[in-house]
Amino acid sequence: MGGTGIVWLRKNLRLHDNPSFKLACEKCDVVIPLCVLDDLLVHPSFSSPVKTAFYLESVVCLQEELRAIHSDLLLLRGSPVDLLASLSKQLQASVYTEFDAEPELRRWHKLLARAIQPSGEQLHLCIGNSMYDLERLLSRLPSGRAPARQSEFMKLVSTLGLPEKPVDTLTSKDLPSLDKDIAKDIMQMREFVPEACPAALDLPDEYTEAWEMPRRHWQGGEVVGLAKLASFVGDTDALARFNKAASSPATDDGRPSTSGLSPYLAIGCLSVRTIVAEVTGILSSLVGPHHGLHCGNSVLGQLFLREFFLCLGASERKLDTCVKGTNSLIELDVTWDGPADPKDLTYTWVSQRGCAYKCPEQSNVREEGDSLEASPASGTAIMDVEGGKQEQYDMSEDQLVMRWMEGKTGFPLIDAAMRQLNKEGWVHHSLRFLCAAFLNRGGLFKSWVIGARAFARMLTDCDWALNNSNWMCVSGTSSIVGAVPTRDPTEFARSGGYAAYIRKHVPELRNLDEAYIYSPWLAPDHVQEAAAVRIGEYGHDQTVYPTPMVDINERAANALKQFQNASRFGELHGVSIKVS
Structure with a gap:
């Protein structure tokens, strides 16, 4: 052990089965849990009031859990690449985070790794929201591309068996106490956010209203997510009979007719490997050994469908275009009304007070010769039309x-x-x-x-x-x-x-x-x-x-x-x- 590690917590907001957090604790004497509230997470153009409230609740929950074991979760607002690169150089710290299949996140990871490499630091990417190490899985294939059909993917996964067991939940014995001097320096940064709430982020009134509104079912955080998982798997008969296709929202009594776990999976309050371990353990005791590698509407079938989609995203397959082309999964050329590609699309959200929130430009660390342009997810690019320039299609004007x-x-x-x-x-x-x-x-x-x-x-x-x-x-x-x-x-x-x-x-x-x-x-x-x-x-x-x-x-x-x-x-x- 030795040195300093920054744990970038973005969509792995949990202490249970958190491999990147665990690795940092094993390798470093000083561990700094950090969450960067970037535009994709909290800007009104990208995240609605209720979605932002759910995410911030999950951040607050993890803060409280970490404080209970003598650490903390420090919050910054801005560009993750810029802020993490600057902190890494200042503290001589490596960065630990989860792998993400989203192209924009993978681009950020590439830029961050390149920015901190000259200082001798590394970016460590670990399993985050998937069952398997998707990069390793894809490396087993000659083309390096995910199978284009779910049936082909299941054949590939069947050679691997069930995913590895979850890593142990972090405790005060695993996690060093937060270095007070480093924490103080971070708190003095102009990008520091003192509290995870809409007001501290200067978000519109609608966001504060959603934050303060009692939600009948969807409350963010690892603690709530684990409680929902325990309740879901606790009814063993219902678990064995679970059929997503047979569920219906028609009665809508305030509780989802499905598992209700998907929001907690999406931002990493729940680990998919933990769910698989719980479900397979229970089903094995009911019906004997249950390998779970099935397509269909069972709990495991749905989780493997999710894994298939994640694998598609992690490969060179294009999941964000309407047109045929290299690596595209589109097989029919249809002329839709509107843009065929996300880079030509923007959205302007207008608050009750009439303030317009457009897709923001977001700076990123670039080395000399870096030709990567601001992405559509964080910039205001314009599209070429017959040699001229045309503003993006704005959904809010349709x-x-x-x-x-x-x-x-x-x-x-x-x-x-x-x-x-x-x-x-x-x-x-x-x-x-x-x-x-x-x-x-x-x-x-x-x-x-x-x-x-x-x-x-x-x-x-x-x-x-x-x-x-x-x-x-x-x-x-x-x-x-x-x-x-x-x-x-x-x-x-x-x-x-x-x-x-x-x-x-x-x-x-x-x-x-x-x-x-x-x-x-x-x-x-x-x-x-x-x-x-x-x-x-x-x-x-x-x-x-x-x-x-x-x-x-x-x-x-x-x-x-x-x-x-x-x-x-x-x-x-x-x-x-x-x-x-």
């Missing part, structure tokens, strides 16, 4: 997209789901697919990168690789896990019995008779009057529920025509898009 995001489309179930997503940062997977298909090939025919960007901002359980892979599947242009069918949102709501769910999340319709709750635009004036609701054109009058903003049948027919004209449609899917 009224159809904004009405979809706000839950004001005129289709009650779409609106209920999007409003729940805005309010809680979570919505059932079946409704995610319904809303995604409506924006994309089942309704508005907008580029799926627009929807992926919107979901990434709102979902507390968003992971870049999972989010993009699912949107790609919804688009029907890639066959990595098969096509996701489109559905008429009105008929889907009626057949699923979503009246109570709609009334809960679309209060304008709460008194409407069930004969019209799914298609309120058909309600006669006297029915509307009796239900104290008006159905009319979209506007700023909050007492009016809008009529449908598009003819869904016409849109679906146009989408079907586009896909039938695209090459290999039948070969890929063997089905047609349903036109209701």
